[in-house]
Amino acid sequence: MINGHLHDNFDTGSSSEKYKVRQHPKKKGKTRMRVYMALLAVLMVSACSNPDIPGKKYMVDGSEMHLYCTGTRNELPTVIIEAGLGGPTGFYRRIQDGLSPHLRVCSYDRAGIGWSDTRDTPRDAAHMVSELHRLLAVANEPGPYILTGHSLAGLIMRVYVGQYPDEVVGVAFLDPSHPDQFSRIPDMDDFLEKGKTLYKYAEYAATFGLTHIYNPITAGDWWDYVPEEVQPQLTYLFNRSATYVICRKELKEFMASATEAKAAGNLGGRPTVVVTAGTFPDIENSAMESEYRKITSELHKEIAALSTKGQQVGIAKADHMSLIVNPEYANRVVDLILEVTHEAKADMDMKN
Numbered sequence: 139m140i141n142g143h144l145h146d147n148f149d150t151g152s153s154s155e156k157y158k159v160r161q162h163p164k165k166k167g168k169t170r171m172r173v174y175m176a177l178l179a180v181l182m183v184s185a186c187s188n189p190d191i192p193g194k195k196y197m198v199d200g201s202e203m204h205l206y207c208t209g210t211r212n213e214l215p216t217v218i219i220e221a222g223l224g225g226p227t228g229f230y231r232r233i234q235d236g237l238s239p240h241l242r243v244c245s246y247d248r249a250g251i252g253w254s255d256t257r258d259t260p261r262d263a264a265h266m267v268s269e270l271h272r273l274l275a276v277a278n279e280p281g282p283y284i285l286t287g288h289s290l291a292g293l294i295m296r297v298y299v300g301q302y303p304d305e306v307v308g309v310a311f312l313d314p315s316h317p318d319q320f321s322r323i324p325d326m327d328d329f330l331e332k333g334k335t336l337y338k339y340a341e342y343a344a345t346f347g348l349t350h351i352y353n354p355i356t357a358g359d360w361w362d363y364v365p366e367e368v369q370p371q372l373t374y375l376f377n378r379s380a381t382y383v384i385c386r387k388e389l390k391e392f393m394a395s396a397t398e399a400k401a402a403g404n405l406g407g408r409p410t411v412v413v414t415a416g417t418f419p420d421i422e423n424s425a426m427e428s429e430y431r432k433i434t435s436e437l438h439k440e441i442a443a444l445s446t447k448g449q450q451v452g453i454a455k456a457d458h459m460s461l462i463v464n465p466e467y468a469n470r471v472v473d474l475i476l477e478v479t480h481e482a483k484a485d486m487d488m489k490n
Contacts, residue, residue, distance in 0.1 A: 189370045191253045192227070196276045203273045204253035205246045209238035214483055215282045215307050217475060218274070219245040220298075222289030224385035226252030226375050228368040230288070230462055235365075236472035241479065244279055246270065250384035252375055261387040263297040263395035271302060281305040282486070284479050288312040288462055290388065292441065293399040300402025308482035309405060309445070310475045311412040313458050316437035317396035323433050324426070333389050341382035349377045359419070360459040409481035410445035411474050412438045415461045416454035447481070 193206030206227050217237055219230045227234075227245040237243040247254040248266050259265045274280075283306050285295040292314020299306045320326045343349050355361075355376045356369075364372065375381055414435055421427040435452070442448035451474060456467040 201255035207244040211242040214241040217243040220287030220291035232468035262391040282307040284308040286310040296399040308409040308478040337386040344379040363463040405445035410448035412442040
């Protein structure tokens, strides 16, 4: 989500004269009524289409948080999946389903995302890490953990390791955010402000039911790879205005989260993998795409270097979203996470 899939799909301009249609005075009232009834029908469908919630909700410091755990706890560390900006648990179903035959794996919705209640606290990494830590304690899902995260989660996981180093034995970064990405990637200096504006327009569109007619998120090419059983859940969530409110809040706190991630220090000797997507379909200029790929690879190498046991792995044909939903790429990601998990288990055995 941090890459922004809304940019080319929401028109923020004003209507021009060519869109005005001359109407007979007697027909104006009927036309307005038809529009009102159509919007009302859309909103009624929205209100009645709340799908079943997978997993459980736990009360954490006065509000409910959603946690979805699968697989049997065994001698291997538990994998915790941290989502990208505004991303609900359903985005990572293929990865969770691939891991669960081997070990215990949990995904969750941060406050305001998916099935979790909103909170008044800032949406920076430090607050989100504290909430996750409390959630895992309340749900009785003990460590040690392998933290696995996508996009914005690259910052959040580094903060978690810094705050709770004894709980984390390995880390898997999936096309992660880097604290300096906006200053080092060309033409990205105004991305944060543009992103907040676009999420605001998306919020308005969802409020008036327009995302039921066309939603740029569910219209993306990668959407076809999302498991069919998850699509109704995600469609429901991305037709809610609250989803875009929290996206804007998390984006607003990106620089605060970046500062916190830098301050968290390195990853020590924890087994670590950084998976880099190799394509950028939103960039039409081939020269710009090549430069973006080069800089992104450099940033990800720096993240891998935070651990003495870090490695970077590229998946050439994957993009930021297909990496987690395309079965071919998701299966490769699962294998890499399992490699980190088994290496971490071997390290634990040596210490014991």
